Amino acid sequence: MATLLRSITLRRLAIATVVVLGAGYALAFLHAPEDADQGFIQKIFYLHVPLAIVALVGFIVAGLFAIQHLRTGDSKWDARSYVSIHLSVIFGVGVLLTGAIWAKGSWGVWWEWREPTLVSFLIVFLLYATYYPLRYAIEDRERQGRYASVFAITAGAFVPLNFAAVRAAQPLVHPRTFSDAGGLPGSMLLAFLVCLAGMALLWVTLVRFELASKQASGDLKRIRRALGGDGGPPTPARSIAPVATSAMSSMRAEGKP
Amino acid sequence: MIPLAIENSDRYVGGAYLVFLLLLLIYVAIMAAKLQRIQRDLGSLAELAERPDARPERDVGQLRGREQEIEAVRQGGQR
Numbered sequence: 001m002a003t004l005l006r007s008i009t010l011r012r013l014a015i016a017t018v019v020v021l022g023a024g025y026a027l028a029f030l031h032a033p034e035d036a037d038q039g040f041i042q043k044i045f046y047l048h049v050p051l052a053i054v055a056l057v058g059f060i061v062a063g064l065f066a067i068q069h070l071r072t073g074d075s076k077w078d079a080r081s082y083v084s085i086h087l088s089v090i091f092g093v094g095v096l097l098t099g100a101i102w103a104k105g106s107w108g109v110w111w112e113w114r115e116p117t118l119v120s121f122l123i124v125f126l127l128y129a130t131y132y133p134l135r136y137a138i139e140d141r142e143r144q145g146r147y148a149s150v151f152a153i154t155a156g157a158f159v160p161l162n163f164a165a166v167r168a169a170q171p172l173v174h175p176r177t178f179s180d181a182g183g184l185p186g187s188m189l190l191a192f193l194v195c196l197a198g199m200a201l202l203w204v205t206l207v208r209f210e211l212a213s214k215q216a217s218g219d220l221k222r223i224r225r226a227l228g229g230d231g232g233p234p235t236p237a238r239s240i241a242p243v244a245t246s247a248m249s250s251m252r253a254e255g256k257p
Numbered sequence: 258m259i260p261l262a263i264e265n266s267d268r269y270v271g272g273a274y275l276v277f278l279l280l281l282l283i284y285v286a287i288m289a290a291k292l293q294r295i296q297r298d299l300g301s302l303a304e305l306a307e308r309p310d311a312r313p314e315r316d317v318g319q320l321r322g323r324e325q326e327i328e329a330v331r332q333g334g335q336r
Contacts, residue, residue: 216295
């Protein structure tokens with residue numbers, strides 16, 4: 001699976017994302033019927049729920065990458081974990097904003113503190129918002145990567161636990177997706193699943209895009225060093241986010257600092 | 258239970274999708290700016306690499322030493 005994903009170029013992935021997302025929203029607006037209870041406003045469901053699912057799964061995936069980082073010590077896994085969390089936090093902002101708009105249109109309020117689904121998602125989002133200050137507070141890259149990975153694993157394990165707790169809690173107004181009671185009719189389910197696949201593809205595409213950018217910036221640094229270090233062009237202030245370079249991992253394997 | 262207040266659905270649906278698009282656009286714009294910076298850095302590095310005086314001081318592959326040895330042997334042969 002990983003080999004298959006690696007063999008797909010970024011361009012193909014981007015095209016597939018546009019096609020699947022386009023098809024998904026065409027199905028949602030043109031094929032799926034309007035909700036009998038909520039009417040047209042229910043169309044936000046095809047955006048809000050896939051965003052939420054992909055963001056939460058992204059946090060778990062970041063935890064799995066972090067496990068690989070701690071096991072192998074290879075900085076590329078740390079970079080993957082960092083980028084996964086970064087994208088999931090951005091998707092999380094989307095979930096909170098689209099959810100607030102839906103809540104305002106549907107319930108008449110922007111936020112409902114008594115609703116466990118909303119509050120639990122906010123807790124997860126705020127938890128991951130602390131990932132950045134934690135990471136950037138540590139200057140030593142080796143330690144930074146290790147601590148960030150421990151955080152990603154712990155927080156990643158919290159996500160499914162949190163999801164299960166919300167499922168067990170009594171809902172106030174927020175409907176449960178994929179619950180035993182009721183469920184989506186066929187055409188709505190089809191549109192939803194295509195939108196979910198499109199959103200997952202969008203996440204993977206953006207992760208690959210950001211990783212490629214980090215790889216390029218890491219390679220640039222290596223070339224600058226190889227050309228004589230001080231003789232290179234002035235380097236502007238940069239993020240201390242991890243850079244995925246093959247050289248870093250091979251140096252570590254050789255025991256170099 | 259909070260009473261349902263379904264009104265102006267179009268406005269809310271449009272707003273939600275617009276917010277998502279805006280978020281995506283902001284992210285893509287930031288990434289494009291980063292890529293531009295990488296391209297600029299790459300350009301200046303290429304210029305630096307092409308400058309003859311900017312070549313690294315170290316003797317990669319000890320070529321200079323070998324060239325001197327060959328030259329010394331050649332001069333010895335001529336004598």
